[in-house]
Amino acid sequence: MDNSICQAYEDEIQSLEEEVKLLTEMYEDCQQESTFFSDKEVLMSIKSFQREFQGEPKGHEFPSDLKAELESLETDLSFLMKFTGIQFTSHSKKTVEKTRNRTVQKHRLSGNCHSFSFQLEFQLLEMKNKEIVSVATTNLSIIMAFGEDSDVSKFVSSTEEQGSLLTFFRSLSSYTEWYEHRRCTFLHFK
Amino acid sequence: GVFTHLEMLEVQAHEAALKQEEMEEQEEKLARLKARVQQLRLQRDELRAKVDLQQKGQLGKEGAVSDPAQPSARAVLEWKIRSVKAMLQIFCLTGISGKLTKRGVCFCISTAYEGTYLDSYYLDLLTKPEVKMHSNCIAKKYLQTDIRRFLSVLSDHLNAYVGRRYQADQLQEHFSDQIEGTLQRNSLHNLLVFNYKVSSENQTFPFNVRLLYGDLCCSLPTEVTISCT
Numbered sequence: 055m056d057n058s059i060c061q062a063y064e065d066e067i068q069s070l071e072e073e074v075k076l077l078t079e080m081y082e083d084c085q086q087e088s089t090f091f092s093d094k095e096v097l098m099s100i101k102s103f104q105r106e107f108q109g110e111p112k113g114h115e116f117p118s119d120l121k122a123e124l125e126s127l128e129t130d131l132s133f134l135m136k137f138t139g140i141q142f143t144s145h146s147k148k149t150v151e152k153t154r155n156r157t158v159q160k161h162r163l164s165g166n167c168h169s170f171s172f173q174l175e176f177q178l179l180e181m182k183n184k185e186i187v188s189v190a191t192t193n194l195s196i197i198m199a200f201g202e203d204s205d206v207s208k209f210v211s212s213t214e215e216q217g218s219l220l221t222f223f224r225s226l227s228s229y230t231e232w233y234e235h236r237r238c239t240f241l242h243f244k
Numbered sequence: 245g246v247f248t249h250l251e252m253l254e255v256q257a258h259e260a261a262l263k264q265e266e267m268e269e270q271e272e273k274l275a276r277l278k279a280r281v282q283q284l285r286l287q288r289d290e291l292r293a294k295v296d297l298q299q300k301g302q303l304g305k306e307g308a309v310s311d312p313a314q315p316s317a318r319a320v321l322e323w324k325i326r327s328v329k330a331m332l333q334i335f336c337l338t339g340i341s342g343k344l345t346k347r348g349v350c351f352c353i354s355t356a357y358e359g360t361y362l363d364s365y366y367l368d369l370l371t372k373p374e375v376k377m378h379s380n381c382i383a384k385k386y387l388q389t390d391i392r393r394f395l396s397v398l399s400d401h402l403n404a405y406v407g408r409r410y411q412a413d414q415l416q417e418h419f420s421d422q423i424e425g426t427l428q429r430n431s432l433h434n435l436l437v438f439n440y441k442v443s444s445e446n447q448t449f450p451f452n453v454r455l456l457y458g459d460l461c462c463s464l465p466t467e468v469t470i471s472c473t
Contacts, residue, residue, distance in 0.1 A: 070281065077295055081298060084295070084298045084299075091323055103318055103321060138338070147330065161334070178337075191361075218358050219359070220361070224403075
């Protein structure tokens with residue numbers, strides 16, 4: 055009789071621990087998604103953070119660790135933007151659904167690739183099945199400023215229909231690169 | 245007589261002590277578990293309340309609900325780190341992303357078929373003293389002169405290959421009742437041969453299909469042969 059009570063408690067503990075973990079993630083996601091700090095505020099924070107811990111480092115994270123982590127991430131990001139030609143100017147996301155096996159986020163992204171600017175909205179679905187995580191994008195909506203070019207608008211509508219974010223970026227990247235080559239070549243002849 | 249009796253009493257006492265110990269351990273364990281459950285329930289309820297407040301706060305356009313005061317410098321930094329990480333994840337979705345390493349760059353080529361993301365391929369490039377790769381690969385001729393073109397060609401090939409493979413898997417999975425046996429495919433997944441049957445009235449018609457994908461950068465076939473066997 056005792057064993058079954060023990061088991062019932064242990065099962066409840068496991069389910070409560072999962073719930074606590076999920077709720078913590080939801081809380082942190084919401085905090086993250088609803089706040090915004092400008093670059094200036096971030097810089098000021100770095101300076102004040104370092105001043106605070108001038109003497110003894112408190113806790114397990116030295117301020118220099120966090121600063122180094124941020125610098126490394128920002129270096130990677132600026133490398134990618136320069137290398138691929140894709141510059142993101144703003145990004146916002148909102149977690150719409152979060153359960154143990156499924157997360158749905160709404161993303162809004164704007165940027166440009168050389169002289170072509172775009173605005174995207176899409177939903178990102180992450181499903182967890184044991185250890186395997188699968189990712190898919192749905193509800194893709196693309197706005198591009200090159201309305202006059204019928205090729206571009208045909209491309210945009212077919213990519214939207216297929217829902218392929220990846221194809222959009224790969225094709226945009228090649229198209230704009232060749233566009234630039236053509237533009238430079240024509241300028242040369244002027 | 246007396247001695248055996250004493251021994252028996254000793255054994256009985258020992259067993260009783262053991263039983264007592266066991267019972268006490270069980271009780272302690274139950275008490276611990278019960279306390280843990282209550283602690284977790286409390287934590288869970290507090291978190292639920294916090295999250296609800298947050299959701300309501302969203303409507304009022306307020307930011308941090310539980311910290312009306314100025315956020316700490318550490319919190320701002322952590323926010324920024326999460327924000328940059330999120331942007332790097334978006335790059336993964338575009339198909340070509342990467343990270344700088346001590347000796348060069350490690351690129352990540354992601355593949356997708358329509359909206360579903362499939363395999364990711366990693367490519368370690370050493371850029372000092374010259375651009376080299378750790379292993380053999382297609383499109384190597386572009387590697388020295390134009391890394392971007394190289395990655396683009398590689399991405400096209402990989403996406404097409406993964407797309408063909410994904411379609412074949414989906415076909416096998418969703419039409420298994422109509423397909424006879426398994427799909428025959430080669431390693432590049434550019435040749436697919438299978439038999440399937442179509443039922444009409446009381447007859448079934450066996451068909452054999454051969455799909456040839458002549459363009460390795462394309463996930464649609466260039467040649468289709470259907471015959472009734």
